[in-house]
Amino acid sequence: MTLTTQAPPRRGQHRPPAAARRRANPWPYLLIAPAVAGGIFLLLYPLLKAALISFQHFRMGELIRGGAELVGFDNYRELLAKEEFWQVVLRTFVWTAVNVVLIVVLGTGIGLMLARLGKRARLLLMSALALAWATPVIAATTIFQWLFQSELGIVNWLLGIQGFAWFADPVAMFAVLVILVVWQSIPFVALTLYAGLTTIPNELYESARIDGGTGWQIFWKVTFPILRPLFALITSLEIIWVFKCFPQIWVLSQGGPDGATTTLPVYAFKIARVLHRYDMGSAVAMLTVVILAFALITNLRRMLKQEAAA
């Protein structure tokens, strides 16, 4: 649907309103105050508590009775010494890369397609996308579980194969989860990009076409540069979302078979809420944030630079 693009930075030509130039203007700070307050009480404070838990001996007993003891870096040491942890980290990167590439490429393709369709066909396709988006995760997951069932599943029926056990094979299970997550994520990307595309003035395309550009060239020379900030935003959001994706995986595979679909959030869940080792689960979550931040550091830097320049 409709997220407009972030306009590319307009160096020099951007002239801030007069009021903003005065020094020590309290207004901006007053305006962000509610957001900052919310962030401190509802995010930072629990986050610090979670960080504290990761340095404690905090299991089910401590949750119920209280009185957790500090244990320094014990949880982290134990975690980092596990070979499994590093496998999970690597797998999470593969999982994220595969999904994000598919989501962005297919989502872009569908977004471009939307722009070229007739009005009626476009509305129809957009409604289909919205339907997929609005389908609750638990329902979507149940349906996929069912579509890929080995005996009564409709996928095997359509493909004409007898009893192939999708959920028993590590690669097939991984693929089913990718299909599910891509299916759920495409609508946001496609609709957002379509909204962005509608903001590109038609003249730009026309002049490019007169210059004899093919569709492919026009995309790379006109569309992409203009929408670059939007692409950057979408890609980073998808990286975050896919990286942190959890309920789908847990419901369908519990991280199996043989750990083939255990990503960091699944791993953290297993440790924290199945084994009731909240302490080490918190440690995994803290490391997840650090890893994610590193993965997106270029993007964060770019944002900072952009602001400084604006």
Place this chain on the structure above:
Amino acid sequence: MKHRFLALAAVFALTACGSTPDPAPSAATGGSPSAQAPAKLVVWIMDGSVTKELLGSFEKEYEAAHAGIDLDIQIQAWDGIGERVTAALASTDAPDVIEVGNTQVAQYSASGGVKDLTDKTADLQGSDWLPGLAQPGQIDGKQYGIPWYAANRVVVYNKDLWGDTAIPKTRDEWVAATEKLNKGGNQGIYLTGQTWYALAGFIWDEGGDFAVQQGGKWVGALDSPQALAGLDFYKKLQALGKGPKDADEANPPQHEVFAQGKVAQIIGVPGIAARVLEVEPGMKDKIGFFTIPGKTADKPGAVFTGGSDLIIPEASKNHDAAYEVVKALAGEKFQTELAKAMSFVPNRTSLAGVLSGDEGTAAMAAGAANGRATPNTPNWAAVEATTVIKQYMTAVLTGGDPAAEAKKVSQSITDTLNSGS
């Protein structure tokens, strides 16, 4: 709205008495009659444990007999129940009575959030309890969970498809009969690849187990020759039908598959017959039951005793009144009604007589004689939750090397059981 005010009043009452949660041993508060009669008692019952009608009549009778008590029986959904119970135990104003599965009760008891009811066992005639429910409720000699009801699995069969084949008394006869039934469009047995409760029985029959205690440490034992033999039999049986190898009996629900009329047998608790009839009323009088056959005719197959215990959270504000509810729910009158309505085994062996009238429960009672429980350690619940056993079964059934897979899963079970608390 009324409830909201009551809750608010309760909160004030709490602050008045000092709001720090007090983990002092409950024995101190045990005998003292509470000054103010509690207005409302919250009881958590799992979805599907008891029919609405039975709960309704219990509530009515109980409130009539206990003036000033308002029972609020809340049916709990299965999704997320583990976290919900944990949160309830950790809260400052918990529900007063909670039903928990007998494989789960140990982990809650070990956490320190459950009231010790050891001194009530005599009052509840605990000498007579089913061991499969009483033992998991016990830690270091203290009784936290009060046995509520049990059920074990039997073979449920379709009389139309079964015809005049004799009811098997041994495994060999069972396989032979199933082979015969697995013809045409019909399935001899619908056994999904991850029905691990059934596997448990086969393993126990061979003399194996999921895990054994060795020098104070639990060790996964699915790689023992006995356990492997159990799985081998499971594989043989599973192949005599079209049960999906990568799913458990709940997805899709096996009673819905059975109701299609093309499946000769399923393995389930007798209560499942009622579910079949909900889907296909035409199967009335066509459902038969027999005890899971053992290796020899003189002994039925070992079965997993599933069921529930009742616990009272430390954080409940009405320990005494809550105990009265537990006593009523675990008492003879309600137990008899429950067993009849739900086809369950009552919590005390002396009450087993109520089961004799019905084909399904009779078959179950015969099997119950050889009932067993999962390894008795607080960490067992975690083994179940990680579904490693199910994944192991699927791996072997779809062609994995049994010995290698068994070694892996045993290691994983060992790790989980010794992960500390």
Place this chain on the structure above:
Amino acid sequence: MRRVALNTAAAVTFVVMIFPVYWMVITAFKPTKDIQAETPSLFPLSPTLQHFETAMGAEGFWRFWANSLLVTAGAVLLALIVALLAAFAVSRMRWRGKGPFIVAVFAAQMAPWEALLVPMFIIARDTDLLDSLLMLTGVYFMITLPFTIVTLRGFLQAIPADLEEAALVDGCTRAVAFRRIVFPLLAPGLMATSLFGFITAWNEFAFVNVLIIKDQANRTLPVWLSSFRDVFGTDWGATMAAATMFALPALVLFLFLQRRVGAGMTAGAVKG
């Protein structure tokens, strides 16, 4: 030729995107016996409303609807207002610390909410906010806030500041200029952003599961949606019927926004 290829691609996309949803809806109308039929049928042969009756007959159904609407609408509106203020400061004013603030907002989207479950529970318990819809609203507000700020900032930046300045020159105050000039242009952005927040808050299960314990009347719809499962398995018919009803509000909101936003956006958005 190209038209054909385009339309084929569109048709394939349409089918792939809609099929799982279609399957959900028709399953909701199939009698339980047909759901597990050996050969699946692509439409309900003997449609029934039985599953909808089961779903709507569940205890507390209407209470859960009311709670969900209250919590979701509360969280989304609060997030919109707070985010709008912040986004305005970020896109229209110059101040020290703006860069770090933006980065912090972006980073807040990485928050490991799953891991905050236990701390949130402890905070709620220690402040007597267990069983309270207020706490739940607060959590959902915070989950959606960072995204709302980021996207609203994008929308605001796309509206040329010159427009406001012209109004200021004409003697309007800043607030009036904002209300008269920027707000109408921003309306589509506000609506679009709210859809995302709505879907997120509407679906949330993990927090309501541990924050609402004893006062079950304060539960929300996702709890209801996952309640058609017991020891015998999931009642797929009822789950699909419930899921269909559950998805409706988001869909209605989308169609409503689609109509409003479609026109407003092309007119108002980005000209420079």
